[in-house]
Amino acid sequence: MTRLFCQEHADILRLDAQVLQSRPGAVRLSQHPFYPGGGGQLPDRGIVRWQGGEVPVTGFSEEGGLVWVQLPDRIEITGSVQTEVDPVFRQCMRELHTDLHVLNALVFRDFDGALVTGVQMNDDGTARIDFDLPGADxxxxxxxxxELNDVIAQDLAVQTHYVSITAAHGEQGLLRSRSVAPPPSAEGLVRIVEIAGLDRQACGGTHLASTGASRPVRILKIENKGRSNRRVRIGLQGL
Known part of the structure; x- marks a missing residue:
């Protein structure tokens, strides 16, 4: 997949762009700030404005590594546009995704490198992460x-960089999912999200610039899902 603008600039929510291709109900743009979804993170919400008005984004599709922005009512747009991400929704996803990385790091450390078996973030400020933890207490x-909230309060920097797919497989702990991994870029590189002094792991989603930008988190529930799966549900406090 082509690198996404939002992966390097998650705080920039509005961009001007040109329509490169158009068809009824979809456009491919020269640039856009949207995260199209994946890795348990929901697709961004937002709008596209042009000379004829504005419409909400209804979804995204990928074709040949290129992202198409879906529009309602089979609208066709050409020329110049402005795209904008819903800021409240993006902030919620950034907080949840970063907090899940912190929790993942703590579980990986304390439970013998337990791997992730599933993740889902929700628009109500809750999320769940599943671990392969047979017999866990x-x-x-x-x-x-x-400790999760202590890490948030420490305001640790969150940065991203890229490594080769070979290096990603060669460094223990970079790939934390039991069954899937973020797709490499066209150059064969894997994006790494690093929380200073705490964690490094492959991920394609949007994150905070530092942990302190998140609200405190509650562990809402822990469920046994099958013989070896433990599901941890978290929620942002105040929502």
Whole structure:
């Protein structure tokens, strides 16, 4: 997949662009700020403005590594446009995704490198992450909440860089999912999200610039899902 603008500039929510290709209900743009979804993160919400008005974005599709922005009512747009991400929704996704990385780091450290088996972020400020943890003590998982919030309060920097797919497979802990990994870029590179002094792992989503930009987090529930799966549900406080 082509690198996304939002992966390097998650705080820039409005961009001017040119329509490169158009068909009823979809456009391919010279640039856009949207995250199209994936890795358990929901697709961005937003709008496209042009000389004839504005419409909400209804979704995204990928064709040949290129992202098409879906529009309602089979609208056709040409020329210059302005795109804008819903700021409240983007902030929620950035917080949840960064907080899940912190929780993942703590579980990976304390539970012998347990791998992730599933992730889902929700627009109500909650999320869940599943771990391969046969026989795990759920109380030990629940007891991670104070340290999770301590890491948030430390305001650790969050940065991204790229490594080759070979290097990603060669460094233990960079690939944390049991079954999937972020797709490499056209250059064969994998995006790494690093929380200073705490964690490094492959990820394609949008994140905060530092952990302190997140609200505190509650561990809402821990569930046993099958013989080896533990599901941890979290929620942003105040929502």
């Amino acid at each position: 759920n109380d030990r998982l629940r007891a991670l909440e104070p």
